[in-house]
Amino acid sequence: MRKILYGFQRNEITEFYVYKFLSKISKNKNSKVLRKIAEDEFRHYNILKKYSKKDLHPNYLKIIWHIFVYFILGLTFSLNAMEKAEEKAQKNYLMLKDEIPEIEKIILDEDLHEKELLKLIDEERIKYISSMVLGLNDALVELTGTLAGLTFAFQNSKLVALSGVITGIAASFSMSASEYLSQRSDPNSQNPLKSAIYTGIAYIFTVFLLVMPYILVPNPFFALIFLLVIALVIILFFSYFVSIVQNKSFKGYFSEMFLISFGVMGLSFIIGIIAKMLFNIDIL
Known part of the structure; x- marks a missing residue:
């Protein structure tokens, strides 16, 4: 359970840095959308931190990979790829719902709120x-x-x-x-x-x-x-x-x-x- 919690927490802080970086190099509406998603990811990280009692470093290789994918295949592809990878991992996260009451709300944010934000991404x-x-x-x-x-x-x-x-x-x-x-x-x-x-x-x-x-x-x-x-x-x-x-x-x-x-x-x-x-x- 602790391993799943650490994995979930590390994933949130990793995506926070990815979205934050992308928000800085994007323009207009895209930048605002990405900044809002980054804030949500950081909020999720802090919720999980209350239970793990531990600060975790992001997965730097994953950050580099997502940024590389962004420059090669574009913003929409890199963001949707991140979301699809997260969907697969969320099945394990449900195992934590008894220990972490907020876990279902976090997953709901990931499923609904962020997807709605991603629909706003404007890429030529x-x-x-x-x-x-x-x-x-x-x-x-x-x-x-x-x-x-x-x-x-x-x-x-x-x-x-x-x-x-x-x-x-x-x-x-x-x-x-x-x-x-x-x-x-x-x-x-x-x-x-x-x-x-x-x-x-x-x-x-x-x-x-x-x-x-x-x-x-x-x-x-x-x-x-x-x-x-x-x-x-x-x-x-x-x-x-x-x-x-x-x-x-x-x-x-x-x-x-x-x-x-x-x-x-x-x-x-x-x-x-x-x-x-x-x-x-x-x-x-």
Whole structure:
């Protein structure tokens, strides 16, 4: 019980320092929201301290990790990730409710009050996450299928890479233009140009990652294996990112992206085989 109490108390002081740091580097409404959450965490720490009779140091590695995640993946992701980790730990905290009457109120604060505050967080990149999903999904579905088909049709890494780069960049411009026109016609759209830019950046970034194996690996079939691995990692990462910031089911979102991307890739590979046999083309 004492170990659980210490863990709970240390977690509160750790999150206090994380929220306090983030409040100082954030602006406007975000700063006020984070400062309020930090105050709640410090109040919880002092309540627990009355029972533990002990001052505890925060987990400095955890603080560094959350700050690192903030700079890489943004404010909304880092905060939601902290909250999800805390939700898992709260089952153990209920074991203390007989010894610490205030424990249920603390957990209620964590479940309700802080989540309401987190909804107020205003971050630009989250507003345009649908545009990023569009660019990334489209690049995955189109380019993985195209590269898989070209791999068997050409059987030459350099030609596949060249074709992939040309196709990918042209498609990114086309997709950005389509997103701009789509958002332009939507009266609820905030900024069509930014939506188009986010879509294009996500598309080009995905193109670069998918074409890279064909640039680095001479054997096109080995490059295809690396392509499959990279595509899987992209789907895993982005599914996790979206599940955290939008509170969606990771398994459901990952399964959908995986089946669509790899299904199109399989069909394109078959088309490449059929095209090679029909046209009887050999490229040396």
